[in-house]
Amino acid sequence: xxxxxxxxxxxxxxxxxxxxxxxRPAGFDYKAGQFMFVTTTVLGERVRKPFTISSSPTENDHIxxxxxxTGHDYSNALDEMVVGDVIDIxxxxxxxxxxxxxxxxxxxxxxxxxxxxxxxxxxxxxxxLDTKITLISSNKVQQDIVFGEELxxxxxxxxxxxxxHTLTRADEDWQGCRERICDSxxxxxxxxxxxxxxxxxxxxxxxxxxxxxLNSMGIPKSQVKQESLVGY
Ligand SMILES: Cc1cc2nc3c(=O)[nH]c(=O)nc-3n(C[C@H](O)[C@H](O)[C@H](O)COP(=O)(O)OP(=O)(O)OC[C@H]3O[C@@H](n4cnc5c(N)ncnc54)[C@H](O)[C@@H]3O)c2cc1C
Numbered sequence: 001x002x003x004x005x006x007x008x009x010x011x012x013x014x015x016x017x018x019x020x021x022x023x024r025p026a027g028f029d030y031k032a033g034q035f036m037f038v039t040t041t042v043l044g045e046r047v048r049k050p051f052t053i054s055s056s057p058t059e060n061d062h063i064x065x066x067x068x069x070t071g072h073d074y075s076n077a078l079d080e081m082v083v084g085d086v087i088d089i090x091x092x093x094x095x096x097x098x099x100x101x102x103x104x105x106x107x108x109x110x111x112x113x114x115x116x117x118x119x120x121x122x123x124x125x126x127x128x129l130d131t132k133i134t135l136i137s138s139n140k141v142q143q144d145i146v147f148g149e150e151l152x153x154x155x156x157x158x159x160x161x162x163x164x165h166t167l168t169r170a171d172e173d174w175q176g177c178r179e180r181i182c183d184s185x186x187x188x189x190x191x192x193x194x195x196x197x198x199x200x201x202x203x204x205x206x207x208x209x210x211x212x213x214l215n216s217m218g219i220p221k222s223q224v225k226q227e228s229l230v231g232y
Contacts, residue, residue, distance in 0.1 A: 002090045007083055013146045019066040032098055032123035033116040036091025042077045050232045052115035056122035068112040096227040100129050102197040107135040108181055110202025118147045125158040134162045134190050138181050140169045164189050183213050200226040
């Protein structure tokens with residue numbers, strides 16, 4: 001579906017991450033984890049880039065995407081948008097989706113790769129699925145954690161959801177994990193990991209590393225779904 005959408009709300013998530021919300025038009029159906037193409041005018045030219053839909057299909061009044069602000073031209077054009085501005089949307093696309101197909105899922109994300117995971121967690125929590133979910137989210141420092149409060153709230157309300165944050169450059173007072181996602185972390189956090197379907201989202205190097213770790217742990221390819229944040 002292609003449509004022009006009015007920006008209704010901007011949410012500053014962290015210092016360099018913003019969510020952009022639009023009215024959800026009638027007939028715009030999507031699955032948790034899908035993405036859409038967003039076109040806006042950048043220095044006089046129309047530019048189109050893919051963004052995961054960070055809202056959940058259960059949220060009827062809005063759709064949202066969440067952008068890591070890079071200081072580059074397209075990013076700056078979005079950063080300067082105000083409520084009432086319009087963008088063009090083409091979607092939904094993508095197959096990193098979850099609608100309750102599996103009993104146990106592990107969501108492994110790096111940085112802004114959290115966006116499909118928040119949609120999946122919100123969806124499962126809202127429709128009260130019995131699916132056991134472990135989310136391991138990797139960031140550099142505590143200030144980089146996007147959707148931290150939302151995930152805390154969801155974890156309190158959904159006994160099937162476990163959220164683990166790992167920080168690779170944490171302050172001294174950080175009590176949680178301090179490593180990149182690795183095999184021993186997966187074994188520790190998900191002892192029955194062989195029964196899980198793994199969802200991976202993040203930068204290409206992180207995805208390559210996760211695929212090779214899961215392969216070395218004996219997880220078949222059929223139990224691994226992935227989306228790199230580069231492409232299209
Ligand atoms: C399926 C899919 C889903 C995605 N979902 C999201 C999402 O939910 N949120 C999100 O933020 N992104 C998402 N992305 C990535 C998004 O599409 C953009 O590529 C990304 O946000 C960077 O766009 P940009 O215009 O800010 O940066 P770009 O200008 O495209 O820069 C990207 C990278 O290229 C290099 N680069 C390019 N130009 C320069 C320059 N002048 N100086 C230095 N380095 C440069 C840098 O390494 C930089 O980090 C997704 C991508 C895919 C394929």
